[in-house]
Structures are given as C-alpha cells and as structure tokens.
Amino acid sequence: MAGLRNFVLLLFAALAGSCFAQSLRHTLSALGNPEFHGNRVELLPTANEKYDRMFKSIQEAEHFVHVEYFSVTHDSVGAKFMSLLEQKARQGVEVRLIIDGYGNMKSRYRMSKARMKSLTEAGVKWAFFDPIKFPWFNHVRHRDHRKIVVVDGREAFTGGMNVARYYITGTKRSGLWRDMHIRLTGSVVDEYERIFENIWRKETKEVLDTTRYRNAWQDAGSSVISVVNREPGRLSKTMRKAYVAALDAAKREVRIVNPYPTNVRSVRRAIKRAAERGVVVKIMVSGTSDVSMTPDVVAIEMKKLLKRGCRIYYYDGGFHHTKVMTVDGEYCTIGTANLDGRSMLFDYEVNAFVFDAALAAQLDSIFDEDLKQSQLLTPKNFKQRFSLGHRIVGRMLVPVRSVF
DSSP states (O other): OHHHHHHHHHHHHHHHHHHHHHHHHHHHHHTTOOEEEEEEEEEEOSHHHHHHHHHHHHHTOSSEEEEEESOBOOSHHHHHHHHHHHHHHHTTOEEEEEEEHHHHHHSTTOOOHHHHHHHHHHTOEEEEESOOOTTOOTTSSOOBOOOEEEETTTEEEEESOOBOTHHHHOBTTTBSEEOOEEEEESTHHHHHHHHHHHHHHHHHOOOOOGGGTOOOOOOOOSEEEEEEEEBTTTBTTHHHHHHHHHHHHOSSEEEEEOSOOOOOHHHHHHHHHHHHTTOEEEEEEESSOSSTTHHHHHHHHHHHHHHTTOEEEEEOSSEEOOOEEEETTTEEEEESOOSSHIIIIISBEEEEEEEOHHHHHHHHHHHHHHGGGEEEOOHHHHHHHSOHHHHHHHHHHGGGGGGO
C-alpha cells in the first residue's frame, strides 16, 4: 500500500507540475513573448565545449553567419574567431558581425584598426552597436548585452559567454570562469535570426530579406521555448516580468545561478513571495567577481534574502558567470540577462525559457556538483566573508546598483 501511495503522490506531483508549467507558458505568451515548438536544446556547459561546437558550425556554414556579441576580446580565442569569419566571407558566405561599442571599448584587448581593416577586406559586413563617441555618454544607459550566433538559419548559439580566452584560462583577479551556452535547432532559430535582423537594421540601416534567412522548420526535438527579448522602449519590462511570472509559478523549488544578483524590486519581491509560501529557494552567488564593488552590493541583497528563508550558496571555485534559473525541475531559463538593474532596466538582452524537464534536470545536476565548491551562507559566516568596511560600502552603493 505504501508503494501505491508513493506512486500516486509522484503522479499527482508530475501532473501538477505540468499544469503549472502550462500556466506559465500562457502567462509568457500574454506578455508578448513568442513560443516555439519542436526544438532541440544542446547544453554547452563549458567554454571549450561552446567554442569547439560553435566554431565547427561556422566552419560548415554554406550560406550565412550572423553574429551579435557584447564583446569579442582580441586574444588568441577572439583572433581565431575573427579569422574564421574572414575565411568564410572569402568563401562567399554572407557574414555579418555586430559588437557593442562599450563592450569593445572596455575590453583590455579591444578590436584593433588592423583587424577592422582585415574584416572589411575579407568581405565581412561589420558594425559597432552605438559606437563610443565624444562626449562618451551614449553608453551610460543602453548597451547590447546579447550573445547570438545564427548559422545558415539551421542553428543558433546563445548564453552567458562572450568570446574570450579567459572563459577557458580564467584571470588572476577572478580565478577560473564558470559559464555555459546552448545550441538551438528547430523553429526557435528563426526568432533569434529576427532579433539579429532588427538590431542590424537599427545600427546599419540595412534591411535584410527575411525569406532568405529563415527556415520552413520541421520538428527538431520536443522542447517548447518561449523567447524573452528585452529591448529599451517597447519591450523594456518583458525580462523582469518573465522572471516574476516564473517565480510566482514555482511550487516546490527554485534554483538560481547569477553573477550579479542585486535584483530589481519586482524580482526581489517575487523571490520573497516564493520563499514565504514554502518554495525552497536556492541561490548560488559567485565568491569572486570581475567588478570590484559588485560583491559588496550583492552581499547586502543576499543577507536580506537569507533572512526571508532563502538558501544562499557562495561558489568558491572561481567566478561563476552563469545566468540560469530552474523551477520545480520542470523548466528553466538560460540566456544573457543578469539579475541586476542594468540587464533588467537598460540593456538589450535575450533569454530562452525552456519547457524541458530533461534540460532542467541537467542544470540541476550541475548545480549539485557546484555545491561541492560552495559555502552555505549563515548569519555567522556572513561577517567572516564580508568585513565591516565591505558591508558599509555595500550599503552605500545600494541606491546606485543599477549603474554597474
């Protein structure tokens, strides 16, 4: 009888989870986020896996390669990437590349004039999004923080990684970098292509013939994906509303990994609501960062959530740059958005909300593995991790956290 009872309980939980996932899908659609069926998602949980798979796909391109990145660092990995784009352009493949102007400028190894000339001579069409120019204030608000590569309209790559060697080797300041990407096939690829075409038109004024770059898709897999594309203006609230909807739909457990979870008010309140109704909320925060003052601000936010019953884990294996959330083991989101004011209020971002329990389980497994290199935050060790000086700095910077 006990076995039958457990089976019934598991069945009920599965059906309930499916019902809540369906409800979230309707909510995301109502918020204006298109849903796509028949997709396959391949998780690329390390930089080596991302670069190997993406470079191979670009190498095999026959018609076009469209690239949108916040930053391409001109180190050995970035140089290989650029050379590959030039090679494909010389072969007659249409190659378009857009890089955020601020993202390029802030890089220690920014694109050189020699590389710009080389790209042009090879036939690559390229542009900076909102190029930095005098008086240099144009990037204080909006930046293109998305990472999108579309190859021949048959596959798309997106996630948290830019193109840089430090995703493989780490840095002296932050240690080893942890991040992940996904490769998508199926009808959702057309949406990532549409997003690229819109930003390309905005910056270059070139209107692309969409019929040349979209596919008449047959099912590539079973994943249902809602694409949440944040753009200043018309779509300015879509990312934070999507996160709030997913958090409000949670019934059992939420797992969040994010490098800068300073949280806007609406997301913070949704996290607190989830914890208050008994949802187990686990948040993994990076013990190191590439931005000097951000950990102090994050610490203040994590202390508040700790008091509300959230379980906060500090990852001490390096810099965890991943932007992932799983809910109830049923669905997840992975993309470019950080849980901070800059991503939620100012920048261009894109996340895939994937309704695929197998992918959610894969991400949860990685989370469990990363727990082995993490410390559970407690009121006692909070003061050990953050000195009085750091706590004071964090509180002073809270009012301006959306600027970071």
